[in-house]
Amino acid sequence: MSSTDQAKVSPQIIAYQGHEGAYSHLACRNVFPEAQALAYPSFEQAMQAVVKQEAQVAMIPIENSTAGRVEEIYRALPKAGLFIIGEYFQPIHHCLLALPEANPTEIHTVASHPQALAQCARHIQALGLVAEAASDTAGAAKALAQANNLHQAAIASSIAAELYGLKILESQFQDEDTNTTRFVILANCPIELTYQVKTPYLTSLLFKVRNLPAALYKSLGGFATNGINMVKLESYMDRRTFTATEFYLEVEAHPQDPAMQRALEELGFFAEDVRLLGSYHPHILRYQYA
Numbered sequence: 001m002s003s004t005d006q007a008k009v010s011p012q013i014i015a016y017q018g019h020e021g022a023y024s025h026l027a028c029r030n031v032f033p034e035a036q037a038l039a040y041p042s043f044e045q046a047m048q049a050v051v052k053q054e055a056q057v058a059m060i061p062i063e064n065s066t067a068g069r070v071e072e073i074y075r076a077l078p079k080a081g082l083f084i085i086g087e088y089f090q091p092i093h094h095c096l097l098a099l100p101e102a103n104p105t106e107i108h109t110v111a112s113h114p115q116a117l118a119q120c121a122r123h124i125q126a127l128g129l130v131a132e133a134a135s136d137t138a139g140a141a142k143a144l145a146q147a148n149n150l151h152q153a154a155i156a157s158s159i160a161a162e163l164y165g166l167k168i169l170e171s172q173f174q175d176e177d178t179n180t181t182r183f184v185i186l187a188n189c190p191i192e193l194t195y196q197v198k199t200p201y202l203t204s205l206l207f208k209v210r211n212l213p214a215a216l217y218k219s220l221g222g223f224a225t226n227g228i229n230m231v232k233l234e235s236y237m238d239r240r241t242f243t244a245t246e247f248y249l250e251v252e253a254h255p256q257d258p259a260m261q262r263a264l265e266e267l268g269f270f271a272e273d274v275r276l277l278g279s280y281h282p283h284i285l286r287y288q289y290a
């Protein structure tokens with residue numbers, strides 16, 4: 001989000017998944033330092049908090065540069081009925097944590113969120129540790145401190161180490177230096193951005209196509225012929241059938257751009273259940289590795 005748009009959105013309460021010190025929590029603090037961040041056990045509950053108006057927005061990780069998409073978000077997004085009002089890129093620097101009195105040579109297992117485990121897979125393998133999935137990174141750190149287990153490590157942030165009294169065995173434990181997670185900011189209503197030519201916008205949308213030859217090709221043809229750049233396309237099967245596929249699409253355009261309107265019209269012609277999830281400005285870090 002640009003600073004002007006951020007100024008327009010000033011939530012008092014932000015919902016996130018995990019425990020205090022999770023990267024989602026850090027993202028909340030970085031984007032909205034004035035707001036109160038409320039922890040929820042699952043992504044779905046964090047989204048529901050916005051639906052129920054316990055929070056004005058939710059900060060949700062959608063993909064990571066090393067480990068790829070956060071699968072469950074794509075399942076939860078269509079059901080939640082929320083809108084994307086912004087994106088935020090958080091560089092993720094993992095630490096390998098243990099109890100202060102632990103001996104690194106006697107540690108056999110490591111717990112963390114599956115995304116964090118995937119982001120550190122090579123380092124975990126090099127140390128010969130067995131990976132165990134936890135609800136979130138900070139939750140793994142907290143559980144380790146409570147269990148007082150000298151043979152276990154956790155992967156979490158340095159802030160989680162401080163919060164839960166753990167020592168840092170290794171910092172920069174992620175496999176890639178550029179490891180970054182993209183978060184989306186969800187709200188009950190879309191933000192209204194006035195369309196201005198030459199201003200960068202992103203628009204996210206969902207649609208479904210029948211499992212027929214050229215169905216996707218025809219649905220997306222309008223974006224190609226109207227010069228609209230696609231930046232992301234995720235596909236996933238509807239859980240009940242193999243005959244239709246659902247797509248999550250992101251394009252660099254505003255819905256009031258006449259070229260985008262023509263592309264959307266063509267999409268509507270060939271696809272089903274087209275739903276605009278929102279238009280927002282790209283975050284500055286989106287282009288840092290370009």
Ligand SMILES: O=C(O)C(=O)C[C@]1(C(=O)O)C=C[C@@H](O)C=C1
Nearest residue numbers: 022023024061113115136137181
């Ligand atoms: O467990 C956390 O700390 C989270 O915020 C979740 C999450 C994710 O789901 O991708 C967020 C950022 C990191 O990439 C690792 C985990």
